[in-house]
Each structure stands twice: as structure tokens, then as C-alpha cells.
Amino acid sequence: MIKAITGTRDILPSDIPKWKYLEKVVSEVFQNFNYKEIRTPVFEETSLFARGIGEATDIVSKEMYTFIDRGGTSITLKPEMTAGVVRALIEHSLDKKQSVNKLYYISPMFRQERPQAGRFRQFHQFGAEALGSNDPMLDAEMIIMAYDIINKLGLKNLTVKINSLGIPQSRENYKTILKKYLEQHFNSLSQESKKRFDTNILRIFDSKEDQDQKIMTDAPLLINYLDDESIQHFEKVKNYLGAAGINYEVDPKLVRGLDYYSHTTFEIVSGSVGSQSSLCGGGRYDMLVKELGGGDIPGVGFAAGMERILLACENENSLNLPEEKIDLYIVSLDKNLLDETFKLAVELRRRGLTVETDYLSRSVKAQMREANKYNSKYVLMIGGEEFRKGELVLKKMSDGEQYSIEKNDLENLGTKIKES
Ligand code: HAM
Numbered sequence: 542m543i544k545a546i547t548g549t550r551d552i553l554p555s556d557i558p559k560w561k562y563l564e565k566v567v568s569e570v571f572q573n574f575n576y577k578e579i580r581t582p583v584f585e586e587t588s589l590f591a592r593g594i595g596e597a598t599d600i601v602s603k604e605m606y607t608f609i610d611r612g613g614t615s616i617t618l619k620p621e622m623t624a625g626v627v628r629a630l631i632e633h634s635l636d637k638k639q640s641v642n643k644l645y646y647i648s649p650m651f652r653q654e655r656p657q658a659g660r661f662r663q664f665h666q667f668g669a670e671a672l673g674s675n676d677p678m679l680d681a682e683m684i685i686m687a688y689d690i691i692n693k694l695g696l697k698n699l700t701v702k703i704n705s706l707g708i709p710q711s712r713e714n715y716k717t718i719l720k721k722y723l724e725q726h727f728n729s730l731s732q733e734s735k736k737r738f739d740t741n742i743l744r745i746f747d748s749k750e751d752q753d754q755k756i757m758t759d760a761p762l763l764i765n766y767l768d769d770e771s772i773q774h775f776e777k778v779k780n781y782l783g784a785a786g787i788n789y790e791v792d793p794k795l796v797r798g799l800d801y802y803s804h805t806t807f808e809i810v811s812g813s814v815g816s817q818s819s820l821c822g823g824g825r826y827d828m829l830v831k832e833l834g835g836g837d838i839p840g841v842g843f844a845a846g847m848e849r850i851l852l853a854c855e856n857e858n859s860l861n862l863p864e865e866k867i868d869l870y871i872v873s874l875d876k877n878l879l880d881e882t883f884k885l886a887v888e889l890r891r892r893g894l895t896v897e898t899d900y901l902s903r904s905v906k907a908q909m910r911e912a913n914k915y916n917s918k919y920v921l922m923i924g925g926e927e928f929r930k931g932e933l934v935l936k937k938m939s940d941g942e943q944y945s946i947e948k949n950d951l952e953n954l955g956t957k958i959k960e961s
Contacts, residue, residue, distance in 0.1 A: 548654070548662025550848075558862050559851055563694065564647055567667045570690045571645040574682060576669050579644040581625035587615040593624030593833055595800025597740035604652040618651035623801070623826070623842055624833070626670045631835035641673040647847075659817030659849045668823070668844030672830065675839040677774050680805040680825055681781030683843045687809055687821045688787055691850065695859030698812040699820075701787060703778070704795035705764060706743075706802050707771035709828065715766040716742055726756045743796040762793040774804050801826040805841070813856040814849055821845030868894040868958050870912035874905060874924025882923050885951075892955045912938070919958050937961065 545551060552560060568578075587607050594601050606618040619625055626644055629635070635642050647667045654660055669686060671679045688701060706712055719742055723730070727738065731750040738745070746757055767775070782789055789807075797806045806824035814820075823843025830838040854860045869889060873882045882898055889896045897915055899908045912920045922934040927945065935944045935957065946954050 546662070548656035548660075550661060550663070558865060559854070559860055560847070562860065562862055563847060563851060564667075566693050567645075567647060567690055570686055570693065571669060574643070574686055576643045576645040576671075576686075579626060579629065579646055580648070581619070581622065581629050581646070583649065584616045584618050585625055585628065587617040589624050589628055589833070590617050590620060593627065593801060593829060594621065595741075598798055598800055600652060600798065604654055606651045606653060619648075620650055620652045621799070622646050622648060622650070622666060622668055622844060623670060623799075623829070623840075626842075627672070627830050627833050627835065627840065630672055630838070631830065631833060636673055636836060636838055639673070641671060641679075643669070643671045645669040657817065659814050659846070659852055661848060665847040666844040667847060668821075668842060670840055670842035672838055672840040675774075675825075675827055677777035677805070678781055679841050680774075680778045681785065683823055683841055684778075684782060684789075684807050684809075685785045685787060687807075687823070687843050687845060690845070691809060691820060694850065694854055695861075696811065696813070696820075696850075696853050696857055697859075698853075698857065700810045700812070701782075701789040701807065702792040702795050702810060703782075703789050703805065703807045704792050705767060705771055705775040705778075705804055706796070706806055706824070707763065707767040708803055711766060711768040711771055712743075712763065712803070715761070715763045718761050718766065719743075719763075722760055723756070729756060741800075744798065746794040746796050747798065757794070764791070764793040771804060778805050797822060797824060801829040801832075803827050807843070809845075811849070811853045813853045817849060819846075820849050820853065864916055866895075866916040866918055867897050868917070869896045869919045869921055870908070870915060870917040871896065871898040871921045871923060872905060872908040872912065873899060874922055875928075876902065878923050878928065885921070885923065888951055889955065889958075892951065894955060894958055918961055921954075 590605060591601050596602065600620050605620055608616055610616050630642060645668065649663055649665050651663055653662055656662060669683060684701060691699060723738060727735065729752055730738065731748060731753050734745045734748050734753045745753060748754065795806055795808060802824040804825040808822040809820045810818045811820050821843055825841040827839035829840060830836060871882050871886055873879060886896045886898045897917065899911065909920065917938060920936045920938060927934050931948045933946045933948055935946050935954065944957065
């Protein structure tokens with residue numbers, strides 16, 4: 542039997558209501574902050590991600606789904622949205638039409654990571670990018686939107702972590718200091734961290750290995766080596782967060798796994814989902830547009846993992862979704878009246894009602910069982926003595942009350958059902 546590829550999942554009809562609800566909350570919050578939706582292709586030229594996210598990152602060096610297409614072009618399934626959104630901004634000169642572009646998205650992403658609870662190879666993100674201003678108000682806005690969405694879903698057990706990576710110059714100076722410190726401990730570092738020492742030294746802070754963590758406890762921290770401009774920017778972000786009533790924790794070791802960040806970085810972490818606890822992450826990226834061939838356009842954004850958020854909702858039992866219902870089930874009492882049943886079902890559906898009927902020539906009893914299974918608000922009987930008199934029997938399922946409705950009076954029937 543052919544099965545779904547490891548790390549991918551079917552979202553079955555029974556899961557759809559919570560996805561739709563999540564998407565509704567996401568769109569509403571983004572629209573309240575006046576963000577406009579953008580949809581970019583699922584695949585892009587590989588070089589966009591390699592240049593955008595950084596060659597030395599785990600995503601680019603180990604996790605991308607890359608293939609050569611029949612035209613000989615190297616193509617990659619998008620592992621994240623930021624690079625694609627920036628490409629679209631440059632390609633369509635969106636910055637010429639609008640000085641600050643506030644954009645949001647909901648989309649599948651692809652990373653060939655080792656699957657585990659909360660980590661998939663095809664997963665979904667919602668997120669936002671604001672391009673065209675370096676105002677710290679926008680950094681705060683990202684954190685607030687992410688927090689508000691997660692909060693609206695009823696999740697508790699959350700920590701908002703923020704950090705500043707400063708401007709590139711102060712980061713470069715700091716890297717020399719960190720290098721000096723780590724040189725003294727080089728032999729005790731794990732193999733992976735030894736590699737990162739040359740390629741991506743800040744990421745050693747992310748290592749889960751005991752030996753690395755021990756060394757990093759006493760490592761010098763970038764936050765203590767920031768220049769004045771970066772300190773001021775960070776202070777303003779913190780003030781805005783305070784004004785919005787967001788509790789946060791400054792985590793000087795929050796470096797994030799993508800290369801494009803400067804100034805603010807943040808994550809919202811849940812205590813309810815196990816080891817893959819980061820529900821969302823983001824930060825400022827003032828150089829990315831230029832690096833991808835555009836103008837000097839600063840940006841800031843975040844993305845959240847929808848599977849992880851829904852897992853947290855499940856574990857905290859935080860979603861209280863209404864039971865799914867249909868408006869009407871039409872029960873056919875007489876097999877000779879199937880044409881009538883069919884016509885009536887189509888007409889009522891065209892009037893905006895959710896209508897189901899029997900397709901398996903089942904007994905009346907079985908049809909009634911099916912109506913209950915669908916949680917139908919009403920059942921309409923076609924056939925019997927009433928039908929010969931030109932009437933239909935409508936039964937309200939909540940109290941069993943029955944109404945006699947004239948066969949041709951669909952207006953009345955529709956209104957009665959909609960009223961309930
Ligand atoms: P990221 O931290 O790589 O950032 O991903 C954001 C979120 O996507 C994570 O916090 C996590 O919830 C979810 N996620 C990532 N990988 C997986 C996976 N394999 N399975 C399930 N969920 C996953 C970015 O993608 C940046 N583009 C965020 C950003 C936007 N920064 C600025 N603008």
C-alpha cells in the first residue's frame with residue numbers, strides 16, 4: 542500500500558474545523574493591524590533561499606527539498622516565506638506603490654528534518670512581514686500580533702522571549718570576542734559546534750549537547766557588546782511591548798537559526814508541547830532586501846508553526862469549537878419519489894441551506910440514523926399520505942416538533958429552517 546511520505550500528514554475532514562478556526566483568527570488579527578495577504582509560489586530558484594537564509598544555516602545546508610527540473614534549473618520547495626516575500630516585493634516594485642508594505646501569509650513549508658512530535662517535513666506557517674521602515678514600533682507590532690493570535694486561541698503556559706542581535710558591525714566585533722573565548726575551550730566542544738565555530742559561531746548557543754552548554758554558560762553575551770543605536774532600538778521595542786501589556790523575558794542566548802536577522806529577535810515558547818516548543822519566531826532583517834538585489838529597505842517579521850499551535854491547543858484543551866451541524870436531512874419514504882427528493886435537495890441547497898439525503902437506498906430507520914449522525918437540525922419526510930395531499934412533514938430534531946408544509950412552498954420551508 543502506498544502511504545503518505547514520512548513527515549507529511551493528511552488533514553482529515555474531522556481536523557478541518559480547528560484549522561479553519563485558526564485561519565479565521567489569524568486573518569482577523571492581521572486585518573485589524575491592516576496587513577494584506579500575499580501568496581507566493583511553493584517553489585523558487587534555490588539561490589533565493591541559499592542567499593536569503595544563509596548557506597551555513599541548517600535549513601540551507603541540510604534541510605531543503607532541492608531538485609533539478611527538466612529545464613536544468615535548481616528548484617527548492619520553500620522552507621520559509623520571508624525570502625519569497627522579499628523577492629516578490631522587489632520583482633513587483635511594491636515599495637514604489639506603498640512606502641511601508643505590511644503583508645501576511647498562511648502557507649505550507651517544506652524542510653527535510655527528522656520528524657518527531659511537532660516537527661514535520663511538510664508543515665504550515667502563518668506569518669507577517671513589514672517592509673519599508675526601521676521603526677521599533679513594527680518590531681513590537683510583530684510580537685503583539687503573534688501573541689494576540691496565540692492568546693485568542695486560549696493558550697496559557699507561554700513565554701515571550703526577546704533579544705537583540707544589534708547592527709552587523711557590533712555583531713562582528715562581538716564574534717571576535719566570542720571566538721577568543723571559545724578558542725580556549727575548543728577541544729571540549731562537540732563535533733557540530735567545532736564546525737559551527739568557523740561557519741556560524743553564534744549558533745553554538747543553540748546546541749543541546751551538555752558539553753557545549755557548560756562552556757556557553759560563561760560565554761560573553763552579545764547583548765553586553767551592543768552599540769548605542771542598537772541599545773536604543775531595543776529599549777523602544779521593550780517600551781512598546783510594555784505599553785501593549787505583553788510580559789516578556791530577555792533571553793541573551795536567543796540567536797535564531799536564520800542568518801538574516803539584525804536588532805530584535807523573538808520567539809514565543811509553549812510549555813505544553815514537549816521539545817519542539819517554539820510556537821513562533823521572528824525578528825528584524827534590515828539588510829535582506831539589499832542582499833537579494835533590492836533597495837535599502839528594512840524589514841521585520843515572524844512566522845508561526847500551525848501544527849505546533851494546534852498541538853498546544855489540543856494539549857491544553859483550549860479550543861471550544863461548536864459541534865458541526867447540517868440544516869436538513871431529506872428522508873425518502875418511497876423509492877418512487879427519488880426524483881422529487883433530488884430536486885428538492887438541489888433547490889434548498891441553492892437557497893443556501895446545508896442539505897443531505899440518502900444515496901444508498903437505505904431504510905427509513907437507517908436514514909434517520911444518518912440524519913442524527915450528521916447532527917441535522919431538521920428532517921424532511923417525502924412520501925406517505927401527506928405527500929399525496931401535497932404536503933411535506935418537517936421535523937425539528939431538538940424537540941421532535943413536527944410541521945406540515947405545503948409541497949411547493951419552499952420559501953416558507955427555507956425560512957422556517959433558517960430561523961432556528
Ligand atoms: P523559523 O523559526 O524557522 O522562522 O520557523 C518559524 C516557526 O515555524 C517555528 O517557530 C515553528 O513553530 C515552525 N516550524 C519550523 N520548522 C518546523 C517543522 N519542521 N515542523 C513544524 N513546524 C515548524 C522562519 O521560518 C522565519 N521565516 C520567520 C521570520 C519571518 N522571520 C522574519 N520574518
